[in-house]
Structure formats: C-alpha cells, structure tokens
Amino acid sequence: MVTKDALHRLLKGIVDSGRVQTFAEAEEWLRRLKLNVFIGSEVFSSPTLQAALATLLNAGPRTFLGGVNVIGQRNGNFSVLWSSEITLSGACAQWGAAMNLPDDNSPSIILGTVDPGDVVGSMKLQVTFDGWVGGVMPVGRERLSENNESLPAVGVLCAGLALSEAFLSTWEPNAMIGHRTMVQSLWKPGSTEPGPRTYSLPANVWMVGLGHLGQAALWAMGFLEFADPSEVNLTLQDFDTLASSNWSTSVLTPKELDGLKKTRWVARQCDVIGFKTSLVERKFSQGFRLGGEDPKLCLLLPDNDIARRALGDCPFDYAIEAGIGSTISNFTEFVIHTFPGDRDPSDVWRNSVKQSRGLDELPEGYRQLTSDGLDECGLLTLADTAVGAPFVGIVVGCQIMGELLRILNGGTQFQVIQGDLRALDRMTAIPKTKASKVGNMGLARRRT
Numbered sequence: 001m002v003t004k005d006a007l008h009r010l011l012k013g014i015v016d017s018g019r020v021q022t023f024a025e026a027e028e029w030l031r032r033l034k035l036n037v038f039i040g041s042e043v044f045s046s047p048t049l050q051a052a053l054a055t056l057l058n059a060g061p062r063t064f065l066g067g068v069n070v071i072g073q074r075n076g077n078f079s080v081l082w083s084s085e086i087t088l089s090g091a092c093a094q095w096g097a098a099m100n101l102p103d104d105n106s107p108s109i110i111l112g113t114v115d116p117g118d119v120v121g122s123m124k125l126q127v128t129f130d131g132w133v134g135g136v137m138p139v140g141r142e143r144l145s146e147n148n149e150s151l152p153a154v155g156v157l158c159a160g161l162a163l164s165e166a167f168l169s170t171w172e173p174n175a176m177i178g179h180r181t182m183v184q185s186l187w188k189p190g191s192t193e194p195g196p197r198t199y200s201l202p203a204n205v206w207m208v209g210l211g212h213l214g215q216a217a218l219w220a221m222g223f224l225e226f227a228d229p230s231e232v233n234l235t236l237q238d239f240d241t242l243a244s245s246n247w248s249t250s251v252l253t254p255k256e257l258d259g260l261k262k263t264r265w266v267a268r269q270c271d272v273i274g275f276k277t278s279l280v281e282r283k284f285s286q287g288f289r290l291g292g293e294d295p296k297l298c299l300l301l302p303d304n305d306i307a308r309r310a311l312g313d314c315p316f317d318y319a320i321e322a323g324i325g326s327t328i329s330n331f332t333e334f335v336i337h338t339f340p341g342d343r344d345p346s347d348v349w350r351n352s353v354k355q356s357r358g359l360d361e362l363p364e365g366y367r368q369l370t371s372d373g374l375d376e377c378g379l380l381t382l383a384d385t386a387v388g389a390p391f392v393g394i395v396v397g398c399q400i401m402g403e404l405l406r407i408l409n410g411g412t413q414f415q416v417i418q419g420d421l422r423a424l425d426r427m428t429a430i431p432k433t434k435a436s437k438v439g440n441m442g443l444a445r446r447r448t
Contacts, residue, residue: 002369004385005243005258010063013328013387015365022365033170034066035163036102036121039088040112042146044076048129049111051155051223054080054091056109056163058219058251059390061096063167066106068097072114081222081229081273107166107178109159110139123169123178127158132195132402134158135183136165144183150197153223153401154186160394164332164421167389172422182424186402189417189429199409203231203442206294206316208284209301210238210262212388213322215252216397217299218266222273224401227445229274235295236270237280238262249388286310296439297407299400303386305349312345318438320403321345322396326386332421334396338403340436341415392421407438 002023014026037056043049060068070092078088085091089099102108108121116139125136130144134154137143161182169178187195201224207214218234226232242260246253252269263279270277284307290296296317300308303323311319318338325333339345362383369382399417406413413435419427 002382004381005245007245007382007385008065008248009245009386009388010248012382012385013331015363016328016387018363020365022368026365031065033064033167034103034106035060035064035068035166036106036108037068037070037097038102038108038110038114038119039070039072040110040114041073041076042112044073044078046112046146046149047152047223047225048134048146048149048155048158049127050078050080051152052111052127052129052134052159052162053078053088053155054082055156055159055219055251055394056111057091057095057097058082059159059163059394062248062251062390063163064106067100067103069100069102069106070097071100071102071118074099082219082269084272107169109136109162109166116140123166125162125165125178127155127162128183129154129158130192130194131197132187133183133185133192134161135181136162137181137183138179141181148194148197150199151186151195152225153220153398156220156223156394157184157186157398160391160398161421161424163391164389164395167391168332168422177422180425184399184424184427186398187406187411189399189402189414190427195411196409199405199446201226201232201444201446202297202404202408203444204233204295204297204440205404206235206237206290206296206298207301208237208298208307209303210236210266211240211246211301211303212249212390212393213301213324213396213400214238214299215250215266216390216393217301217400218270218397219251219394220397220401224405225447226274227447230276231442231444232275233278233295233442234270234275235278235280236263236266237282237284238266239281239283245385249390249393251390251394283307284310284314286313288314290315293440295441297404297441299404301400308349309346311339312347318407318436319345320400322400324388324392324396326388328387330420331387331389332392334392334399334419334421336396336399336403336414336417338413338415338432338436342433395421407436408441408443
C-alpha cells in the first residue's frame with residue numbers, strides 16, 4: 001500500500017504533475033531514469049572531485065532509480081570520511097551505484113578530464129571548480145582552474161548542481177537546462193569569487209532538524225577537512241523517527257530503517273566522521289532555553305514553520321534557518337534567513353499557513369488508492385506530504401556551510417539568500433546591515 005512513510009518523494013511529484021494516472025505508473029517512469037558518471041584520473045588525487053563523486057554516488061541512486069553507471073579508471077584510492085571504503089567499486093556498492101557501461105540515452109556527468117570521444121549520453125555536463133567556487137557546465141566550454149583545492153566541500157555543491165541539471169533535463173527539458181553554466185561561490189553567493197585559501201572551522205554548533213536539509217548540511221560539513229574531527233561538538237535536536245520514505249531525500253539515511261530516532265541514527269553517522277555529539281529528543285518551541293556551555297550558534301532546519309517562529313524567543317547568538325519548496329511546482333526553490341536580522345523570525349513566518357487540499361481536488365491517482373484500502377484521512381495525509389529531491393538539500397546544505405564559514409572568517413554575512421535551481425542565475429543574496437558576533441562558536445583546526 002502507498003503511504004506517507006513509504007513514499008518516494010519524487011514519485012509523489014510525478015503523480016501531482018498529472019503526467020500519469022496512478023502511483024504504479026509514476027514508479028515505472030522514475031525507474032526508467034538512469035545517470036552516467038564519467039571520471040578522469042584526477043578524481044583519485046583531488047579532494048574536491050572525490051567529494052563530488054561521493055555525493056553523486058550517494059544522492060544519484062536516490063534520484064535516478066534506473067541506476068547510476070560509473071565509467072572510467074577503476075584502480076585508485078577512494079578516501080572520504082563518510083565511507084570506510086578505500087576503492088571506487090566498494091564505494092559504488094555502498095551507495096547503490098555500479099561500475100557499468102553507459103546508457104546512450106541518459107544524461108552524463110563528467111568529473112576531471114575524459115576523452116570527449118568516450119562520452120555518450122543525452123546531455124553531457126562537466127563538473128568544474130576553483131577554491132570556494134563550484135558548478136557545472138556543458139562539455140566543451142572553458143572550465144575553471146581546478147587547481148585551487150582550498151575548500152574541497154565545494155565538490156558537494158558541484159554534484160548537487162550537476163544532479164539538478166541532469167534530473168531537470170529529463171523532467172522539463174527546455175532550451176536552457178543542461179546547456180547553461182551554473183557556478184556559485186560559497187564565499188560570496190551570486191559571484192565567482194574563489195574565497196580565502198586559509199580560514200578557520202567551527203567547533204560548536206547546535207542543529208535543529210535532522211531530515212532532508214539537516215542531513216545534507218552535515219554531509220557537506222564532513223568534507224571541511226578538520227584536522228581532528230573530535231574537536232567538533234554538535235548538539236543534534238529532533239523528536240521524529242525515521243521512515244523508509246526518508247531514503248529518497250536524506251543522504252545519511254539508508255533504505256528500510258523504520259522506527260529509529262533520527263537523532264540516534266545521525267549520531268552514529270557522526271561517529272564515523274569522529275564528531276562528538278549530544279542529543280536532544282524534543283520539539284523546538286517557544287520558551288526553549290540553553291545551558292551555559294551549550295552552543296550559541298544554531299542551524300535551524302526543520303520542516304515546519306512553528307519551529308521557525310519560535311526561533312525569535314530563543315537565546316542563540318546567531319541562527320541560520322533554511323527552508324525549501326514542497327510541491328511539484330516549487331520543490332527546487334529555497335530560502336535561507338539568518339538572525340538576528342532586520343526582521344524577527346515570528347514576523348517572517350507569521351502568515352505562512354499550509355493550505356490542505358480537499359478530497360475532490362486530488363488527482364485521480366490518489367483516489368484510486370481507496371481500492372487498496374487507504375481511507376480518506378490517509379489520502380489527505382499523503383496529499384499533504386512534501387515533494388522533494390536530495391540534490392535540492394545538497395545545494396542548500398552547502399550554502400548553509402558557506403554562511404557558517406563566513407561568520408567565523410570575516411566574510412559578508414547575509415540576512416536572506418533565496419533562489420531556485422531552475423533559474424539559479426536569478427538568486428538573491430541580501431547582505432546584513434550590521435554584522436553579528438557569535439559567542440563560544442569555537443575554532444577547530446583545519447588539515448593542511
């Protein structure tokens with residue numbers, strides 16, 4: 001039976017779009033999607049490209065259910081903190097990709113230098129980077145320098161943007177998608193500024209929300225090259241449990257891991273990295289108070305506006321809050337706020353009331369589920385479930401890490417960053433009128 005807790009979030013979007021009449025047809029459409037990943041020899045010596053590859057191997061199979069084919073040199077060390085694997089084939093097996101022949105009719109993503117004559121695919125996208133700048137462009141255009149590896153985590157951004165273009169090329173092909181250059185700077189959003197080569201890393205962070213965005217932000221944090229990850233102290237707050245549907249959007253969650261508290265599973269994954277964690281398993285709400293040693297910087301990444309409004313009543317020195325769209329028309333949109341700012345959180349989110357649909361407004365694919373035994377309450381719950389894709393969280397998670405690093409290293413602080421992966425060239429980034437200071441953020445050493 002199709003239920004909220006078992007539903008792939010892109011599958012729901014296909015039904016909501018009206019392209020198909022049943023959830024079974026939607027799953028068949030999604031399982032036809034394949035992705036090719038071509039890798040050059042530079043991947044095995046570049047931390048940035050390894051971050052990009054790991055992200056493609058992890059998030060790719062959650063998006064392209066027909067399979068992710070990895071093509072290129074097989075022998076070389078694979079080394080990322082989120083994996084105990086030391087070979088490319090082992091990493092493929094861990095996340096659900098395969099060393100396989102390419103599919104001629106599927107989009108292709110290229111990492112490093114590959115002979116153009118060897119690359120096939122319906123669309124050919126080249127990952128490229130320069131320091132804090134990363135992105136994707138059509139094959140054949142002039143790439144960025146790719147010799148400045150000052151922020152390997154930008155490889156995560158590269159992969160997120162590449163996956164977005166590859167998926168959207170199958171979803172809503174137009175004259176621009178897959179034929180445009182999409183690059184972003186995590187030092188100065190909306191620009192191509194490569195950022196500093198030396199900088200400090202955060203040591204104490206409170207994180208609220210361990211779903212789609214929370215896990216994506218942690219995934220990006222795992223590529224920040226901490227000299228000693230045990231210097232990082234994370235307070236992880238969430239009250240929810242995992243469901244099998246989380247696999248489709250949440251990059252630290254495996255398949256079929258139902259019923260376990262999100263805090264406890266994510267803490268286990270942080271143990272792999274070496275981060276120290278403290279857990280809070282209750283809702284974030286008005287009246288929340290901190291202890292004297294608690295982190296004063298908060299990443300607020302929940303999926304509800306009640307928690308966002310409560311932020312104005314909580315004693316953090318600084319908070320980075322983010323949200324993403326939840327419908328088939330806006331799931332590629334995102335907005336990041338930082339507080340304190342020119343507006344209070346309770347004001348920003350005052351009128352954000354979710355509108356539910358009535359039974360008679362649902363697409364036919366929902367109503368047909370009644371024959372499977374789903375009652376009206378279950379149908380309406382399913383209809384209100386968010387549409388989502390992991391690559392959206394990945395891009396936003398990288399922007400969150402960029403803001404975190406700018407606070408610590410004297411970069412421009414932004415009160416709002418807003419954009420849409422369908423048109424990222426129109427992203428808005430509004431600087432703060434007054435920079436904020438953060439108490440007890442701490443410093444963690446960076447590997448040199």
